[in-house]
Amino acid sequence: MCSNLQKAMIDLIEVFHSYSGKEGDKYKLSKEELKTLLQNELSGLMAESKDPAVVDKIMTDLDENQDGEVDFQEFVVLVAAVVVACHTFFEDLDKGNVTPCSRS
Structure with a gap:
């Protein structure tokens, strides 16, 4: 049985490989693959950036x-x-120093 940390490590590896290798080297992310990963997996953080050159x-x-x-x-x-x-x-947040923008 895997620990929570082991599951997180496996998930991280699986996420990386689900995007890598669609173009070129299957063990690396191209710029387009990285962009897709960021948009799909970190869309909330990406939406915060107004910079079109963030990727x-x-x-x-x-x-x-x-x-x-x-x-x-x-x-x-x-x-x-x-x-x-x-x-x-x-x-x-726990200290009351920030207020989350999307918490209910």
Whole structure:
């Protein structure tokens, strides 16, 4: 039986591979694959950005080896950054320092 963390790790791997390899290398995300992943999996966060070049900026920041694609290790950096930001947000929410915009 898997722990919650093990399930989360499996889900993360499965999400990555459900988008990677539709174009080119099956172990990497092209810019279009990354864009689709972000729109489908993080649509709420993407909707907050009014910058049409946000995917280009994310791609540039993630593509550490500058090969024009995002491999799993580079993808995990994005996930970690988003998780840390969400954790900080909810800590501030618990302290009453922020008000969520879409909570009922």
